[in-house]
Amino acid sequence: MPDKTPASITKAFEGYHRERVGPARQAYDTSERFRQLFRKRLINTLIRAAVKYIPQFIWNRAFDRLYSNRPQVAFLPLIPDHGLIKAFPQPSLQLDVSSESHH
Incomplete structure (x- = not known):
C-alpha cells in the first residue's frame, strides 16, 4: 500500500474482496x-x-480444484x-510490501 490514506485503504480492501470473494x-x-x-x-440416501x-x-x-486455492x-x-x-495465482502476492515498515 503506497500510503495510509482512506482511499488507499479502501482500494486495498476492494482488491482483497475481488480476490477472495469467489473462492470463499x-x-x-x-x-x-x-x-x-x-x-x-x-x-x-x-x-x-x-x-x-x-x-x-x-x-x-x-x-485438485478444491485444494488449489491456498491463499x-x-x-x-x-x-x-x-x-x-500448484496453487491458483494470487494477485495480492505480486504487491511490493518490502518497502513498508512492520511496526
Whole structure:
C-alpha cells in the first residue's frame, strides 16, 4: 500500500474482496452441497449410494480444484509450493510490501 490514506485503504480492501470473494463463495457452496447430501431423506440416501461408484480420477480432479486455492499473505514469508497441484495465482502476492515498515 503506497500510503495510509482512506482511499488507499479502501482500494486495498476492494482488491482483497475481488480476490477472495469467489473462492470463499465456492467453499461455502461446496459445504452447503455436502450438508444437503447428508440429510435423512430417501433421495439423499440414493445419491450417497451412487456417489460410491464415481471413479477415483473424477474425485481427484474435483479435489485438485478444491485444494488449489491456498491463499497466503504478502507480508509474511511465503510457504514454498511443493505440491503436485500448484496453487491458483494470487494477485495480492505480486504487491511490493518490502518497502513498508512492520511496526
